[in-house]
Amino acid sequence: MEAEKGTFKLKLGLAQMLKGGVIMDVVTPEHAKIAEEAGAVAVMALERVPADIRAQGGVARMSDPELILKIMDTVSIPVMAKARIGHFVEAQILEALGVDYIDESEVLTPADEEHHINKRAFNVPFVCGCRNLGEALRRVGEGAAMIRTKGEAGTGDVVEAVRHARRVLGDIRKLQNLPDEEVMAFAKELDAPYELVLETRKLGRLPVVNFAAGGIATPADAALMMQLGVDGVFVGSGIFKSGDPAKRAAAIVKATTHYNDPKILAEVSRNLGEPMVGRQVSDIPQQDLIADRGW
């Protein structure tokens, strides 16, 4: 048998290796080094963290390949990078650079208002955001091997990540309790591919790895998401917009492992310095919400 590459099993497999871990946004090789030393399982290489994208406005695009390559050279852990929703050429470029995972991300300005990238056409795996089970399974249908909640990126407010995780996991619990004859109508209500709905019902979980993202800023936030039932967490602005990034990063890693141990959570939460200032999601005008991007 010849070696096979780019299979769904390998795409999913890398995400399985990231479980129980923290993936951190970094904008420089120095940040990447701090993240790796703090115990991050992967880094997301980007030019601006979501809090800055939010503050500065303008069109947010794929990062400069030069920056991504420098970060890839600096750390031994996997490096992820973001492409705009529907921008399959940015994804082709990221694949050519050799990044380990592509985040087709609502944090960047969407390039297509109807269609996401056909992720099956790539050898590199993709992670995508979702707010509910239907959105998650549409992305899996397009080939995503990993799903994350959207949350509300760049706010430091965990409320949306909680809402999205509860909705996905709640929809799964509901799906498992339906009689067989009601599954098709539920799939229709979710706008999700029927076969994937059936698979999710059988597994009692998403058929891919499921992380939390968007607004996680403290060890307690990370542990909250883990206790709600996600497989791991992304932390964006929460680390490098805080007073002591190295210390906070290490604390969030520890909290993600020991998410069920309040004594350890109390210990690691001590003296972390200033958290990111943050912005309450309910104060943000509807048109400025990032999570509504994606279809």
Place this chain on the structure above:
Amino acid sequence: MKIGVLALQGSFHEHQYILEQLGVDTVQVRLPHQLDDLNGLIIPGGESTTIGKLAVDFGLFEPLQRFGNKHAIWGTCAGSIFLSKDAHRNQPLLGLMDIQVERNAFGRQVDSFEIDLDIPILKTLNSQNLPFHGIFIRAPLIESVGKDVDVLAKLATGRIVAAQQGTLLATSFHPELTEDDRFHRYFLEVAQ
């Protein structure tokens, strides 16, 4: 029979699932006292830098070394790196196995691959010698082994991907991502 799965980070649920299918009691190990009364331990795939750092931070490093001197340990992928004595990089290594590994030896994720392997030792489990499906994800390679280490599997190129030293096992691939439980059954035999 009670087997621990180091649950600091990585594919520990996948290992636990296979062991439970085999009727084995399992324990997630995150703190030193959870090593008590175990017959063996699996160190799963994941990120070896993360697993090593958390093991040091939570006082597991020396207890794991003591455990490995008396009991069976099997490391898959990141776990095999953590068991090794040399990974060409400054990161915590248990140094229990006399093997030298090269991390990400095949390249990045786009170079990850699946391939059938011939693993003669699994013949002891049944008369057939079916290939074992190897899943290599940003996988390490066992570059060289000491004199007390047996090579269990090689790629066609001759490169070493599985090794055993007494009751310690290292595989650079992921049996926990397959439905083939032979490697887990072999580990249980070693642990007994």
